[in-house]
Amino acid sequence: MVLAVFDKIGAAVLGATDTFGDFAVLAGRAFIAIFKRPFDGKNLLNQFNSVGVNSIPVVVLTSLAVSMVFAVQLAFGFRQFQAEGLASQVEGLAVMRELAPVITGLMLSGRIGSAMAAELGTMQVTEQIDALECLATDPIQYLFVPRLLASMLVVPLLTIVSVYIGFWGGYLILVGVEGQSAYVYGHEFYKLLAFRDLRIAIYKGLVFGMIIALVGCWKGYRTEGGAEGVGNAPTSSVVTSSLWILISDFFLTKLLLV
Amino acid sequence: MPVIDVVNLSKAFGPKVVLSKVNLQVEEGESLVVLGGSGSGKTVLLRNIMGLLTPDSGHVAVEGKIIAELSREDLFTVRQSIGMCFQMAALFDSMTVFENVAFGLRRHHKMTEDEIRARVEECLGMVGLKDTDKLKPAELSGGMKRRVGFARAIALKPKILLFDEPTTGLDPVMTDVIGRIILDLKHELGVTSITITHDLKSAFEIGDRIAMLFRGECIACQAPADFKANPHPVIQQFLRGDADGPFLQDPPPPKRNPQEAHA
Numbered sequence A: 001m002v003l004a005v006f007d008k009i010g011a012a013v014l015g016a017t018d019t020f021g022d023f024a025v026l027a028g029r030a031f032i033a034i035f036k037r038p039f040d041g042k043n044l045l046n047q048f049n050s051v052g053v054n055s056i057p058v059v060v061l062t063s064l065a066v067s068m069v070f071a072v073q074l075a076f077g078f079r080q081f082q083a084e085g086l087a088s089q090v091e092g093l094a095v096m097r098e099l100a101p102v103i104t105g106l107m108l109s110g111r112i113g114s115a116m117a118a119e120l121g122t123m124q125v126t127e128q129i130d131a132l133e134c135l136a137t138d139p140i141q142y143l144f145v146p147r148l149l150a151s152m153l154v155v156p157l158l159t160i161v162s163v164y165i166g167f168w169g170g171y172l173i174l175v176g177v178e179g180q181s182a183y184v185y186g187h188e189f190y191k192l193l194a195f196r197d198l199r200i201a202i203y204k205g206l207v208f209g210m211i212i213a214l215v216g217c218w219k220g221y222r223t224e225g226g227a228e229g230v231g232n233a234p235t236s237s238v239v240t241s242s243l244w245i246l247i248s249d250f251f252l253t254k255l256l257l258v
Numbered sequence B: 001m002p003v004i005d006v007v008n009l010s011k012a013f014g015p016k017v018v019l020s021k022v023n024l025q026v027e028e029g030e031s032l033v034v035l036g037g038s039g040s041g042k043t044v045l046l047r048n049i050m051g052l053l054t055p056d057s058g059h060v061a062v063e064g065k066i067i068a069e070l071s072r073e074d075l076f077t078v079r080q081s082i083g084m085c086f087q088m089a090a091l092f093d094s095m096t097v098f099e100n101v102a103f104g105l106r107r108h109h110k111m112t113e114d115e116i117r118a119r120v121e122e123c124l125g126m127v128g129l130k131d132t133d134k135l136k137p138a139e140l141s142g143g144m145k146r147r148v149g150f151a152r153a154i155a156l157k158p159k160i161l162l163f164d165e166p167t168t169g170l171d172p173v174m175t176d177v178i179g180r181i182i183l184d185l186k187h188e189l190g191v192t193s194i195t196i197t198h199d200l201k202s203a204f205e206i207g208d209r210i211a212m213l214f215r216g217e218c219i220a221c222q223a224p225a226d227f228k229a230n231p232h233p234v235i236q237q238f239l240r241g242d243a244d245g246p247f248l249q250d251p252p253p254p255k256r257n258p259q260e261a262h263a
Helices: A002-033 A041-079 A086-125 A128-134 A139-177 A182-189 A195-221 A228-258 B042-050 B070-080 B097-108 B113-124 B142-154 B172-189 B200-206 B222-227 B235-240 B256-263
Strands: B002-013 B014-026 B033-038 B057-062 B082-085 B161-162 B194-196 B209-214 B215-221
Touching: A002 A139, A002 A195, A041 A086, A041 A139, A041 A195, A086 A128, A086 A182, A086 A228, A086 B070, A128 A139, A128 B042, A128 B082, A139 A195, A195 A228, B002 B042, B002 B142, B014 B209, B033 B042, B042 B057, B042 B082, B042 B161, B042 B194, B057 B172, B082 B142, B082 B235, B097 B142, B113 B161, B113 B172, B113 B200, B113 B209, B113 B256, B142 B172, B161 B172, B172 B194, B172 B200, B200 B209, B200 B222, B209 B235, B215 B222, B215 B235
Parallel strands: B014 B215, B033 B194, B033 B209, B082 B161, B161 B194
Antiparallel strands: B002 B014, B002 B057, B209 B215
């Protein structure tokens, strides 16, 4: 009985180590492959388009919605203490440091991470990845690298877009609805912020982009079991990358704010 | 020295032994056909030759190089001399026919676009598929997909061609077309080839030698005439296409009288 429990715990630990090791090895191979030739510029541009350009509407809408809701909550909360003026300062701080990077990361893990897992998963079960191998092409270099580079560049850029949209979301509520002065809002929004905060937001976007691409590609690459496997890969990718985005957000915040 | 040398190759997936001490040699320019029932390890054999799987014991050597011992870079160099045609073609579905066939050329040769176009057209012409270059794989029939797969495999002018069940799921006429294309490729390109098939008619047309895998073991590898005359009960049952005999592990359903079946 006791041995069986230890047996199960041991098997779970071994399984988790095995999974993490597999991810680490593939991630390492992807980073090494960035510097290998041939460099596929056309493939990279395609990824910029699908990862970046096509994600703009999703990021704009979610950033607008979240910043507006947050502004409503701040206006209500600070009104209790007759401190409405602080709402725009806290809005700026929250949007720049947390809301923009995390919302962008989570939305893109759902939009592009799942698409990567589904695409590579389909390629895996239809032997297209084996065909790449047989055509003397490293699938890690051909499939992972453009997605990784595109994500690592695009997620920080979309984070900046999200900050900009967040400014206008707060403006709509605090100026348009709550009646604050537009000049004061524009000034107060940035009052508590420093250049360091923008840098933190960009670093977070960079790490989140890396997580989204690597987890999405890894889940797709390791797909097995036909249609069921292809169906599970995007779900698993979104759950895993979202979890890692939230965990890494905590550590990045602690680390970068010091 | 054989171009492909399979020595004591064994491979198991968990408790299931798929290949057990298989020995096969294919000489330069020779065409070997591998027969065997479903799950007898034919595809696993090809995947070991391509280095897509690693043997549990034994080895595969291509032109004297042991595949499992090569570095990734050396393995890719060897793979450039091997063309692999997959059972379901495995075409890149996001690309057109042209881009599929041109893929290897663009990756491994410094050719101009005009040279690439000329080579792609030549390859598509060899498999009877001119004027399909703008189509996507989803717009092709099963037979056309296989032929595009052939064109993609021969684009890099390989010395070795591997065909994994190229006729499975095709109608008899298309099966014959595919058989003729393989024969044409063999004669025009002079390549060494291994073909896995269930189609006995094409097997005897294509093969210089015929091997048979049965429960992971190679039970015969000989010239077509000798293979036909081989008294091994499994081979004879396979050639007859009869359910009764030692071929199946589980007993087949009882044979009914045709009149009784139609009643």
